[in-house]
Amino acid sequence: MNEYYEDNVESPFEVEKSLQQFEKEKQTNDLVEEILELSMALSQYQINFEDLEKYSPKHRDTRENLVEMADRFVTDDDCVAQFLRKKQFPTTLFVKNTGYRAKQLSVIENI
Template sequence: MNQVDVVKATTEAQNGDEIVRERIICHYKPYALNTVGHICKKYVSWSDEEASIGLLALNKAIDTYEESKGRTFLNYVYLLINRDLIDFFRKEKREQHLSLSAENELLLEKDQSLLEYERSIQTSNLVEEILELSEALKSYQIEFEELEKFSPKHNDTRENLLELAATFTDDVECVQQFLQKRQFPVTLFIKKTGYKLKTIERHRKYIVTLILLRLNPQWTQLSEFLQKGGNA
């Protein structure tokens, strides 16, 4: 969904078209959740209160977005999520009777995070690549939000899985089955390469993601980001 499509869709939603509103929300939910995770600097699932705040901010953005203000829709969504999370953190801090200095330190950190992330949006196609990968993963019964949880923590493991994905995509038969059946052809791959079933099963979701990245070289920003183990 490009900027022109977003402007048209948000206008229709603001005029009462609830079907269009749901379409916008469905399309940008992965972006909202990953924005929340980026700001909170932790893994966030839809069961977390912070994720609900992000989703409400997305809905609020649909209601109040104006292209004439000079911001893209995604930057505006980020601003609202960031603002609402800061309000949430402030409330939590007050309830826990933490010091004002600690609160100010948190707010400063969030403001710096906002500047860094806006710069990233303005200089790359990372956001759209995330949305495209999210759609691709769904056909393999994988949610983009799961990736941080299942990403390997150690560099040597990550390197081994990158090598495994490269071996896989070099095999035409494996790739054909992968694309046609929308699943990892475990038996075929093990027979051809000797990789252990335990390794594949333990890291299947991350491996599928790496394979999709190799099969879609146009996702340059996202490929570098995920393979380094970064937070989306």
């Protein structure tokens, strides 16, 4: 019985390695699932990952400004509701509610 036990017991190193491998596979599967969910959500707006890469601003300051605008946008319930209803950016409402100028939004319209 002792031989059987010794042959089937993994060392702490093997256990740790197995746990690390399991966690890595779980993270990979979670990431794949998240990407697929995002892809499906984007497809509702006829957007794919290639479009995101193609139209993403190359300059850091422009990206930062757009992230700030996006933060303001998602916290404005009226803008989000209109966006979801009409499937287009509510420029007039966003300008009215946030104080951004329409010219500042020209970056979005060129995308």
